[in-house]
Amino acid sequence: MRPETGRSKILSNVVLSQVGEHARFGGVVPEIAARAHVEALDYVIAKAMAAAKQTFNSIDAVAAAAGPGLIGGVIVGLTTAKAIALVSGKPLIAVNHLEAHALTARLTDDVQFPYCLFLASGGHTQILAVRGVGQYVRLGTTVDDAIGEAFDKTAKLLGLAYPGGPEVEREACGGNPGRFALPRPMAGRPDANFSFSGLKTALRLEAEKIAPITDEDVRDLCASFQQAVVEVVHDRLRAGMKVFRMRHGTPTALVAAGGVAANEAIRKVLQRVAFEHGIKLVVPPGELCTDNGAMIAWAGAERLALGLTDPLDFAPRARWPLEEIAGPKTQPGLMSQQDA
Numbered sequence: 001m002r003p004e005t006g007r008s009k010i011l012s013n014v015v016l017s018q019v020g021e022h023a024r025f026g027g028v029v030p031e032i033a034a035r036a037h038v039e040a041l042d043y044v045i046a047k048a049m050a051a052a053k054q055t056f057n058s059i060d061a062v063a064a065a066a067g068p069g070l071i072g073g074v075i076v077g078l079t080t081a082k083a084i085a086l087v088s089g090k091p092l093i094a095v096n097h098l099e100a101h102a103l104t105a106r107l108t109d110d111v112q113f114p115y116c117l118f119l120a121s122g123g124h125t126q127i128l129a130v131r132g133v134g135q136y137v138r139l140g141t142t143v144d145d146a147i148g149e150a151f152d153k154t155a156k157l158l159g160l161a162y163p164g165g166p167e168v169e170r171e172a173c174g175g176n177p178g179r180f181a182l183p184r185p186m187a188g189r190p191d192a193n194f195s196f197s198g199l200k201t202a203l204r205l206e207a208e209k210i211a212p213i214t215d216e217d218v219r220d221l222c223a224s225f226q227q228a229v230v231e232v233v234h235d236r237l238r239a240g241m242k243v244f245r246m247r248h249g250t251p252t253a254l255v256a257a258g259g260v261a262a263n264e265a266i267r268k269v270l271q272r273v274a275f276e277h278g279i280k281l282v283v284p285p286g287e288l289c290t291d292n293g294a295m296i297a298w299a300g301a302e303r304l305a306l307g308l309t310d311p312l313d314f315a316p317r318a319r320w321p322l323e324e325i326a327g328p329k330t331q332p333g334l335m336s337q338q339d340a
């Protein structure tokens with residue numbers, strides 16, 4: 001992939017989902033996740049290299065996610081990347097997995113800086129100003145649960161399968177979104193923050209009131225929940241866009257990333273926000289919105305093009321806010337170009 005020329009091509013993108021191994025526990029079990037990484041990684045790398053028709057000698061660099069996230073899996077992935085980099089003599093790029101989500105739209109749609117990013121996954125709910133590689137300003141975040149987590153907890157409460165987002169969306173299709181009066185947390189506030197725990201509690205109380213719940217109740221609860229989330233996202237993104245314009249000017253696009261961006265009702269409301277602001281909406285295809293290797297490789301390619309490589313003793317990080325990423329700002333020559 002060549003970010004400096006704007007041309008990019010995914011040669012292979014092998015994703016091995018562990019969902020099946022965690023489903024019966026209703027959520028991700030850290031120890032299972034780490035062990036599954038150890039068992040699967042060699043095979044996944046071999047498969048990806050074969051599909052791409054590349055060898056460790058023919059590549060320019062090795063990029064790996066170095067956080068934030070469940071540390072067991074991150075350690076396994078980063079250590080493996082270090083070994084490959086060391087043996088093949090290629091530079092290592094330790095990628096922040098949130099940065100990879102943030103830059104994916106440049107791989108798929110060549111979006112120019114600055115743009116507004118709505119990152120909505122199982123662990124994150126953020127509105128960000130993406131000003132350049134390594135230059136991320138958080139405009140809003142959740143003060144409690146992440147948006148995907150709210151979908152997952154709702155699904156669990158209603159006896160639906162894990163991961164809950166797609167299940168809740170499916171049930172919501174046939175339900176009545178007006179039947180239950182659920183709150184719209186944070187709506188109307190000038191900041192761009194989110195809150196989902198009150199919504200989850202309100203849903204639980206409504207379900208308890210009518211227990212035992214029927215299939216129709218489940219559909220109506222899902223529809224009412226999704227409607228509340230959609231309205232909250234609309235309101236919070238409007239606030240986020242206002243803050244963006246005040247601080248960073250007009251964004252080139254509204255970009256969505258993370259598993260929740262796969263939700264059709266949420267996509268529709270994102271389209272509306274983009275339309276209201278006269279900018280385009282960019283949502284990378286589902287398989288590139290959820291966690292995948294191609295997005296890490298792309299972030300690595302973007303960083304490599306700016307000379308941003310990392311030492312082999314780079315420590316994996318369970319917590320790694322986007323604002324703490326080292327960017328070209330630390331390189332005087334590139335600062336004016338990025339800040340222009």
Ligand code: KG4
Pocket residue numbers: 120121122123124147148149151152163164165166169258259260261262263264289290291
């Ligand atoms: O980005 P992702 O694949 O993994 C991380 O969390 O990093 O996001 C997974 C999250 C889960 O919480 C899942 O329930 C949610 O995205 N999700 C959805 C949908 N598809 C996935 N939420 C709502 N509607 C969907 N269609």
Ligand code: ZN
Pocket residue numbers: 097101121258290291
């Ligand atoms: Zn992710």
